[in-house]
Amino acid sequence: MLAPTPASPESAGMSKAALDRLENHLKQRYIDAGRFPGTQLLIYRRGKVVHSIAQGFADIERRVPVKDDTIFRIYSMTKPLTSVAFMMLVEEGRVALDEPVHKYIPEWKNLGVFVAGTHPAFLTRPPSRPMLIVDLLRHTSGLTYGFQQRSNVDAAYRENKIGEVVKAGTLQGMIDDLAKIPLEFSPGEAWNYSVATxxxxxxxxxxxxxxxxxxxxxxxxxxxxxxxTDFFVPKDKAHRFAACYSADPQGGMTFHATERKGTLTLQDDPTTSSFLSPPSFISGGGGLCSTTADYLTFCRALLNGGELGGVRLLGPKTLKLMTSNHLPGGVDLPAMSRSLFSEAAYNGIGFGLGFAVTMSPAQTLIAGSPGEYNWGGAATTSFFIDPAEELITIFMTQVLPSSAYPLRRELRTMVYAAITDSNL
Structure with a gap:
C-alpha cells in the first residue's frame, strides 16, 4: 500500500509549534526522566502525515534507537483488527450479532453465573439470558481477564492461565477451560474487559x-x-524488535547521558522473547506485533470508510455500526464497568464493537469530537481516529502497565490543542 506523503502541519490545519511542544513533552517528561525507553508518535490529518518522530531507544541495553521500522508488541491494539475481521463475516451473512454464542460453542450452553465458591467448586445460578455474539464484541459477555485480580472467577482464570498471550496452549484449549468456569455476571448486565476478543x-x-x-x-x-504485522517476529526482522520494560517506581537502570536514574526494568528481552517464534495460542485479544507504519495503514482504511487503495475491508455502514456506542441503555463505561483496565476515567466514553467511542467530549473533560474511537495496548501503545477532524494519532512505546502514567490523556489534550482549523 502506497504510504502517504509527509506534509507540514500547517498544510493540514495544525500547528507545528504545538506538535513540537508535544514532542518536547514526551522527551523531557518521559524519555529524559527515564519513564519510557523511547517513543514513536505519528499524526495524520486530511490525508497527510503531518508529524512523525521517533525518539530514544527501542533497546536500552544494546543502545538501539527507535526507528521508523521498529516492531512493537501492540497487545490489545490487536482487538480492533480481530473485530474488523469478524465483521467481515457478518457482512457476508455467515454469522449475526444477535445469535447466541452457544450456537457455535455448544459446551457453553449451560454456563452459570458465579454466586460463591472457588475453583473448581463453584456455586452458580442460571444467567438471565444467553450470551450473544454482540456481548463478546462489546465486552458485556460475563467473561473476564485473570490479571484483574478482583474475584474468585478471575482467580480461576489465573490458575488455568486463560488468556495469557504467552501461554503454552491453544484457542481450543481456552474454549474448553472456559466451559468449566462460571461467568462473572449475566450477559448484558455489566461491562468487563475480558478474553472475549x-x-x-x-x-x-x-x-x-x-x-x-x-x-x-x-x-x-x-x-x-x-x-x-504478525503474531511473531521472524528471524530476519528480529533486529528491529523493541525490548519491553516494566515501570519501576523504585528506579531501575541508569542509562541517560545525564546519568539520571531510570525507572525501567527489562520485562521482555527482544533476543530471547517468546514473540520470536510462532505461538501455539493465537491471541486475537493481544497477540500481534506491528509497526507504526503498518498500523497507520489499517487506521487509514477505517478513516476512509473501510477501504484503502482499492482494498475494501468493510462497508461504511458496518464501520459506523462498529463505532457507535453499544452499551445497553446508551450509558457510558463508568456506568457499567467492573474493570480495572486503564488510566483513564472514561466519563462520556461508550464502547462499540471493538473500540471505545467518545459520546460527549464535555463529560470526558478532554478536547475531542463525538464519534472519535480508539483503544490501546498493555505496553502503553495507543491510537485514536477522529472522523470529524479527519485525524489519526498513533503512539508507540514498550512500557508495562499502560496505567503507569496519564500519557493517553496528555496525548489527546496536546494533539487536539494543535488543531488550528477545525472541521467542527
Whole structure:
C-alpha cells in the first residue's frame, strides 16, 4: 500500500509549534526522566502525515534507537483488527450479532453465573439470558481477564492461565477451560474487559473454516500490505524488535547521558522473547506485533470508510455500526464497568464493537469530537481516529502497565490543542 506523503502541519490545519511542544513533552517528561525507553508518535490529518518522530531507544541495553521500522508488541491494539475481521463475516451473512454464542460453542450452553465458591467448586445460578455474539464484541459477555485480580472467577482464570498471550496452549484449549468456569455476571448486565476478543478469534476460525491467523493474513494484512504485522517476529526482522520494560517506581537502570536514574526494568528481552517464534495460542485479544507504519495503514482504511487503495475491508455502514456506542441503555463505561483496565476515567466514553467511542467530549473533560474511537495496548501503545477532524494519532512505546502514567490523556489534550482549523 502506497504510504502517504509527509506534509507540514500547517498544510493540514495544525500547528507545528504545538506538535513540537508535544514532542518536547514526551522527551523531557518521559524519555529524559527515564519513564519510557523511547517513543514513536505519528499524526495524520486530511490525508497527510503531518508529524512523525521517533525518539530514544527501542533497546536500552544494546543502545538501539527507535526507528521508523521498529516492531512493537501492540497487545490489545490487536482487538480492533480481530473485530474488523469478524465483521467481515457478518457482512457476508455467515454469522449475526444477535445469535447466541452457544450456537457455535455448544459446551457453553449451560454456563452459570458465579454466586460463591472457588475453583473448581463453584456455586452458580442460571444467567438471565444467553450470551450473544454482540456481548463478546462489546465486552458485556460475563467473561473476564485473570490479571484483574478482583474475584474468585478471575482467580480461576489465573490458575488455568486463560488468556495469557504467552501461554503454552491453544484457542481450543481456552474454549474448553472456559466451559468449566462460571461467568462473572449475566450477559448484558455489566461491562468487563475480558478474553472475549480471543473468543472472537476462535469463532473466526470456526466460521471461516481456516485458522484465525490465516484469515487475518489473507483478508486484512496481505491485501493492505501490512508486511510487518504478525503474531511473531521472524528471524530476519528480529533486529528491529523493541525490548519491553516494566515501570519501576523504585528506579531501575541508569542509562541517560545525564546519568539520571531510570525507572525501567527489562520485562521482555527482544533476543530471547517468546514473540520470536510462532505461538501455539493465537491471541486475537493481544497477540500481534506491528509497526507504526503498518498500523497507520489499517487506521487509514477505517478513516476512509473501510477501504484503502482499492482494498475494501468493510462497508461504511458496518464501520459506523462498529463505532457507535453499544452499551445497553446508551450509558457510558463508568456506568457499567467492573474493570480495572486503564488510566483513564472514561466519563462520556461508550464502547462499540471493538473500540471505545467518545459520546460527549464535555463529560470526558478532554478536547475531542463525538464519534472519535480508539483503544490501546498493555505496553502503553495507543491510537485514536477522529472522523470529524479527519485525524489519526498513533503512539508507540514498550512500557508495562499502560496505567503507569496519564500519557493517553496528555496525548489527546496536546494533539487536539494543535488543531488550528477545525472541521467542527
Amino acid at each position: 480471543d473468543v472472537i478469534g476462535y469463532l473466526i476460525g470456526l466460521i471461516s473454516g481456516r485458522p484465525f491467523e490465516q484469515f487475518l493474513k489473507e483478508r486484512i494484512l496481505d491485501p493492505l500490505g501490512m508486511k510487518d
